[in-house]
Amino acid sequence: MKLATWNVNSLKVRLPHVLAWLAENPVDVLCLQELKMDHPVFPLAEIEAAGYRAVWYGQKTYNGVAILTRAPLEGEAVVTGIPGFEDEQRRVIAATVNGVRVICAYVVNGEAVGSAKFEYKMAWLAALERYVAEELARHPALALLGDYNIAPEDRDVYDPEAWHEKVLCSTPERAAFQRLCALGLSDAFRLFNQEDKQYSWWDYRAMMFRRNLGLRIDHILITEALKARAAGCEIDRTPRKWERPSDHTPVVLTLSQ
DNA sequence: ATGGTTGATCCTCAA
Numbered sequence: 001m002k003l004a005t006w007n008v009n010s011l012k013v014r015l016p017h018v019l020a021w022l023a024e025n026p027v028d029v030l031c032l033q034e035l036k037m038d039h040p041v042f043p044l045a046e047i048e049a050a051g052y053r054a055v056w057y058g059q060k061t062y063n064g065v066a067i068l069t070r071a072p073l074e075g076e077a078v079v080t081g082i083p084g085f086e087d088e089q090r091r092v093i094a095a096t097v098n099g100v101r102v103i104c105a106y107v108v109n110g111e112a113v114g115s116a117k118f119e120y121k122m123a124w125l126a127a128l129e130r131y132v133a134e135e136l137a138r139h140p141a142l143a144l145l146g147d148y149n150i151a152p153e154d155r156d157v158y159d160p161e162a163w164h165e166k167v168l169c170s171t172p173e174r175a176a177f178q179r180l181c182a183l184g185l186s187d188a189f190r191l192f193n194q195e196d197k198q199y200s201w202w203d204y205r206a207m208m209f210r211r212n213l214g215l216r217i218d219h220i221l222i223t224e225a226l227k228a229r230a231a232g233c234e235i236d237r238t239p240r241k242w243e244r245p246s247d248h249t250p251v252v253l254t255l256s257q
Numbered sequence: 258a259t260g261g262t263t264g265a266t267c268c269t270c271a272a
Binding site: 009010012013034036060061062109111117149203204205206207208244246247 | 260261262263264265266270271272
């Protein structure tokens with residue numbers, strides 16, 4: 001079983017990329033973030049024609065998340081948003097696929113440390129932590145995939161000095177990431193030997209991708225039950241090289257069975 | 258040098 005996550009930065013623009021990538025990488029689960037698309041205009045027909053089912057939580061202009069699966073989704077277990085957390089921004093959707101609880105999350109960017117948006121980011125992360133803790137009590141096999149907008153360590157940053165205590169890299173954000181891990185989750189990418197300087201996002205500006213100046217901010221966190229099945233985790237830079245790419249590229253987890 | 262680009266919308270905002 002393969003699970004992947006990809007911030008597509010507008011599904012309208014990136015649908016051809018998603019379909020082309022799925023044709024080459026027929027993963028079982030693909031979590032998408034930043035659909036930037038109103039709920040009713042989701043391109044379900046094109047996705048079904050590619051052999052996938054989908055659940056989504058769309059929003060005009062901003063945010064929006066989806067889970068694409070090859071297998072049927074189990075029952076009525078689809079949950080949108082963070083239960084109990086009032087949020088106008090549509091950033092979370094959860095579903096159960098092949099016995100795995102899949103939570104797809106688009107974490108708040110936060111703009112700058114100390115800004116109002118940063119305060120929202122930290123409150124949002126606290127709500128996510130509580131939600132995931134509740135889900136873990138019910139689902140031993142759980143994966144939390146998405147754009148975390150957090151680079152967990154300096155080795156996930158092309159220039160740690162330039163980014164020192166900047167948004168995406170600050171101590172409180174990294175502490176929030178560690179609190180999620182402390183619930184019993186592991187960063188799947190770091191379970192395996194990896195080449196240095198592997199990132200999942202590169203700013204569109206200043207030819208950052210060509211110079212490989214990026215951050216690793218897209219992650220797949222998994223429970224012990226899935227860790228026992230984890231066979232590999234890779235960042236696929238290929239779509240970032242395509243014409244008119246998203247600024248993020250997919251991260252893929254392979255499970256045995 | 259506080260720069261640069263992209264997407265959605267309506268020209269500025271968010272990333």
